Amino acid sequence: MTDREGDALDRATDEALAILAEDRFPLRPPRTTGSAPRANFVPFAEDPFAEDPSAGPGPVPAPARPREAPRAAPRQAPREVPQLDVPFAGVRYYDHAAPGGSREGRPITVPETGVDHDPGPGPGHDPGPRRDWRTARRIAAHAADALGSEPCALDRALGRTLAGPLTALTDLPSFDTAAMDGWAVAGPGPWRLPEGPEDAAGVLAGQDIPPEAGPLRDGHAVPIATGARVPAGATAVLRTEHGTVSQGELHANRRATQGQDIRPRGQECRQGDELLPAGTPVTPAVLGLAAAAGYDELPVTVRPRVEVLVLGDELLSAGLPQEGRIRDALGPLLGPWLTALGAEVTAPRRLADDAEALYQALSASSADLVITTGGTASGPRDHLHPTLARLEAEPLVDGVAVRPGHPMLLARLAPGRLLVGLPGNPLAAVAGLLTLAVPVLQGLAGRAVRAPERVALSGPVPAHPTDTRLVPVVRERGAVRPLRFHGPAMLRGLAAADGLAVIPPGGGPSRRAGVWLLALPWVSG
Numbered sequence: 128m129t130d131r132e133g134d135a136l137d138r139a140t141d142e143a144l145a146i147l148a149e150d151r152f153p154l155r156p157p158r159t160t161g162s163a164p165r166a167n168f169v170p171f172a173e174d175p176f177a178e179d180p181s182a183g184p185g186p187v188p189a190p191a192r193p194r195e196a197p198r199a200a201p202r203q204a205p206r207e208v209p210q211l212d213v214p215f216a217g218v219r220y221y222d223h224a225a226p227g228g229s230r231e232g233r234p235i236t237v238p239e240t241g242v243d244h245d246p247g248p249g250p251g252h253d254p255g256p257r258r259d260w261r262t263a264r265r266i267a268a269h270a271a272d273a274l275g276s277e278p279c280a281l282d283r284a285l286g287r288t289l290a291g292p293l294t295a296l297t298d299l300p301s302f303d304t305a306a307m308d309g310w311a312v313a314g315p316g317p318w319r320l321p322e323g324p325e326d327a328a329g330v331l332a333g334q335d336i337p338p339e340a341g342p343l344r345d346g347h348a349v350p351i352a353t354g355a356r357v358p359a360g361a362t363a364v365l366r367t368e369h370g371t372v373s374q375g376e377l378h379a380n381r382r383a384t385q386g387q388d389i390r391p392r393g394q395e396c397r398q399g400d401e402l403l404p405a406g407t408p409v410t411p412a413v414l415g416l417a418a419a420a421g422y423d424e425l426p427v428t429v430r431p432r433v434e435v436l437v438l439g440d441e442l443l444s445a446g447l448p449q450e451g452r453i454r455d456a457l458g459p460l461l462g463p464w465l466t467a468l469g470a471e472v473t474a475p476r477r478l479a480d481d482a483e484a485l486y487q488a489l490s491a492s493s494a495d496l497v498i499t500t501g502g503t504a505s506g507p508r509d510h511l512h513p514t515l516a517r518l519e520a521e522p523l524v525d526g527v528a529v530r531p532g533h534p535m536l537l538a539r540l541a542p543g544r545l546l547v548g549l550p551g552n553p554l555a556a557v558a559g560l561l562t563l564a565v566p567v568l569q570g571l572a573g574r575a576v577r578a579p580e581r582v583a584l585s586g587p588v589p590a591h592p593t594d595t596r597l598v599p600v601v602r603e604r605g606a607v608r609p610l611r612f613h614g615p616a617m618l619r620g621l622a623a624a625d626g627l628a629v630i631p632p633g634g635g636p637s638r639r640a641g642v643w644l645l646a647l648p649w650v651s652g
């Protein structure tokens with residue numbers, strides 16, 4: 128790369144960072160209201176999202192609801208609403224880009240207009256038996272039994288889920304080990320060192336000590352390397368920098384206490400100890416631990432097979448949006464996201480808005496979970512509900528009290544075959560993914576649910592009066608700050624986000640207690 132190309136790259140990087148910085152670093156310092164507790168793994172029954180833990184882990188039955196034939200009513204034209212950049216009116220809102228807001232990001236109050244960003248169900252739209260957000264998650268988590276288990280070689284197990292507890296196949300360390308380079312010493316010093324050239328080399332890592340060598344006798348020492356087996360009889364390891372050799376004798380210039388710098392056998396675990404519970408996702412650290420504990424392969428749950436069907440005549444798979452058509456944003460997003468969740472995903476299939484094509488695709492699919500995007504509403508080209516009725520699918524969740532994404536749905540196509548219908552608006556689809564698809568996949572993979580983190584909000588966030596809101600946020604000085612560009616059709620906020628904050632209906636106690644943060648699988652730290 129030439130200097131000029133290097134400068135151009137630097138400038139482009141600075142510009143990109145400046146755009147991000149606008150969202151990441153507010154002009155007004157946020158108020159922090161506390162620090163978040165550490166996240167833990169908990170069984171689903173203890174999931175704080177679960178609505179009523181005392182109700183037991185069984186699925187919440189969906190009320191029987193006869194499905195109508197395809198609705199003839201055309202989609203209502205959206206009411207004329209002021210295009211506010213804030214979703215709900217009459218609330219104090221920190222946003223330096225909101226209409227009427229100051230460029231300095233001072234709090235503004237949006238006048239009470241009586242309309243919100245999402246006009247919600249219009250006349251003629253049957254919202255169905257909508258579920259509370261937490262209940263929807265709970266139903267989704269219990270909709271499927273875990274798939275079976277299979278052995279998997281360590282080098283292929285990343286991202287899988289432990290089907291059983293990881294028990295140590297050996298003590299760790301498996302022998303008393305020198306923690307430092309120096310000398311293994313027996314008893315108090317000074318110590319005699321071996322004289323023969325072979326013995327003087329001492330014990331190296333990976334070497335075994337021949338049984339005929341016998342225990343190290345009191346008053347004797349032998350050179351030893353970090354990681355080497357400590358000879359029987361040794362009482363400590365004296366570090367190289369703490370000893371001086373003179374005339375074949377080792378003198379300590381700092382006292383070595385009993386057992387110092389010896390890692391005793393079994394210090395980390397004993398053979399048979401449970402190192403990790405079933406349901407743990409296999410991370411690089413788990414692979415390392417498993418290898419250290421003697422595993423060549425791991426028992427993992429079978430990966431859920433997921434098929435993604437992207438519906439919409441208007442969607443292009445390449446090039447610029449044109450002539451009323453737009454790029455499919457969900458095909459590229461869902462595949463890798465689902466893979467990160469441990470699923471085996473077939474390449475997304477794009478289907479035209481054609482009821483017969485959808486019927487054929489759903490009938491032919493043998494996936495554990497089919498995920499569709501679009502077609503969940505009641506517009507003339509929204510074929511999902513009628514097609515599910517034609518397939519005699521069992522509705523488990525038909526609409527959720529969550530914004531965005533409220534038309535999301537979950538249905539059982541047949542025993543062992545589920546369908547999650549994500550709304551077409553991209554952020555609404557992500558809300559559906561996190562609300563329904565993630566718990567279904569965790570259930571199928573038998574994966575433990577990570578307790579969500581509670582986080583403080585760095586400023587007021589509008590709450591919906593009756594629905595949970597999922598808002599892209601960024602971490603900042605011990606709190607989270609809501610990002611702009613969080614409209615249902617936008618991904619710009621999400622792409623810069625560290626997670627989605629869960630704002631309970633009406634705001635709940637979130638101002639004092641903080642809110643839950645739904646983690647994104649690629650965000651670390």
Ligand SMILES: Nc1nc2c(c(=O)[nH]1)N[C@H]1C(S)=C(S)[C@@H](COP(=O)(O)OP(=O)(O)OC[C@H]3O[C@@H](n4cnc5c(N)ncnc54)[C@H](O)[C@@H]3O)O[C@H]1N2
Pocket residue numbers: 202203245247248249252437438439441442453454455456457458500501502503504505506509532533534549550551552553555615
């Ligand atoms: N009369 C009503 N109309 C609508 C309601 C309602 O309650 N009453 N709800 C609105 C809400 S909220 C949502 S969300 C959408 C859900 O619509 P669908 O799931 O049927 O999705 P589509 O109509 O097919 O698409 C909606 C929107 O999203 C765009 N889209 C679709 N797929 C993709 C994709 N793969 N990548 C990028 N963008 C996509 C599509 O072009 C539309 O703009 O219904 C509202 N209507």
Ligand code: MOO
Pocket residue numbers: 245529530531532533534550552554555615616
């Ligand atoms: O607006 Mo819709 O809430 O699901 O995106």
